[in-house]
Amino acid sequence: MSFEGQPPAKMRLLRAAAELLANSAGAPVSTRQITQLAGVSAPTLYHHFGDKEGLFDAVVSAGFEEYVAGERDFAPSGQPLEDIKRMWDNHVQFGLNQPELYLVMFGNIRPESRPAIVADAEALMEEMLNKAAAAGQLSVQPREAARSILAANVGVTLMLIAEAVADRNLDLSTMTRDAMIFAVASDQAEQGAGEASGKSSVVVAAIALNAALQASHSDQLSSSELKLFLEWLHRISTSPST
Amino acid sequence: MSFEGQPPAKMRLLRAAAELLANSAGAPVSTRQITQLAGVSAPTLYHHFGDKEGLFDAVVSAGFEEYVAGERDFAPSGQPLEDIKRMWDNHVQFGLNQPELYLVMFGNIRPESRPAIVADAEALMEEMLNKAAAAGQLSVQPREAARSILAANVGVTLMLIAEAVADRNLDLSTMTRDAMIFAVASDQAEQGAGEASGKSSVVVAAIALNAALQASHSDQLSSSELKLFLEWLHRISTSPST
DNA sequence: TAGCACCTATAGCAACGCTATATGAACTGC
């Protein structure tokens, strides 16, 4: 989070606010904490930022610039849909790296407060999707696709933030990401890659049987048999897709 | 939001908090406002709820029960994937009807505060997806599908809440919804014959898996394991129909 | 009637966001 080029007190306030916010674990951060850490007095804050929300807006704004920079950073790969995947992953990583900032940016958005950030993020995504559309790889309007993908991206990131760090499973992100991209991609886009070709019918059937068994309490197998059976079933249904 | 059955002061506090929260437009709601509207004094609030957050938790909890009730309300249509669509739409509608409550529930979730709500919502979705899986309509694990769909559902709802009421476009929801459902649905999804044929879904699924295994030479199980597995599968699939 | 839980109220504390007012420093015009 770079605040260079600001007058010293203003910059220190931004830094202090960002640091306290990042370490607050959700607890509210007071102006007194901020001004004390910044080594200035209360009115200085209000002179520079108007009010507390103005200061937080500035922090968010700096955070968003960092986010945008991250999104633009990698060179386009020539495969727009691959770039979208990286954009998605970058978004998730940003949220997980700075959860408090992310929650302020995307978790608390109200119509009257700051949809500007959302619009900017959408524009960023749309820009990338335009390239895909130009390459004939899109089956829906780039704008609609961008809104849809971003919404799912935000949802996934929030869910991951809500989870304890230990059991965060990025498969959720990967799966949702690929589902969304596949949905907006035109049919001829992915062939050859083989990646999106769907799972084998064995897996499908195993998943179905597993669900059916859970729901039915069949008594055809003893409990010990059932235990082993389910274990094998799980092994089959989580086999790497062929 | 029904608070019946509560002691009068407690109930009035819940009602007052819910009402003020709903009309607050994002502005913080003070305990003094709440207690005044409820016609009680400050300590009463703390006697019943511990602190302000406890009161809000109770409001959220009541709101969540309403949400769950809404999700369970409609009769299953026999087409699980259609039910999932209605579940999605119901989720979005709940969020748009009570945006402040929704933001507290899903916009501010931190690992240490309340992932319980998320887990419950996931369980609800998973329950419905199990039916789809039992009907052979799912190509991924119900749990993963539920997490993924719910994440996208939350993201879409938050984005719609963030938009001014005038330009809310529910196409975003419809499009994302169908993309997610399509992504988790298996290819042969629409046949629906399994349920109609009179056999239990366990048997149908076992038969399907048996057939698929015969055809595929999966190597997830050793040959001896596979032998026993197939025997059990046979026992299940020839069980007297329920 | 005594005792006991439960529920509620009076009064007030520390911390909060914010501001009226004032002081020093830096630049501007003449």
Next chain:
DNA sequence: GCAGTTCATATAGCGTTGCTATAGGTGCTA
């Protein structure tokens, strides 16, 4: 070189916030 203006910061304090120490009422059971 110096008055005037503007910018940046500080002292002190206002009203409101979440919350509580303490105590008074109310309806039970014995």
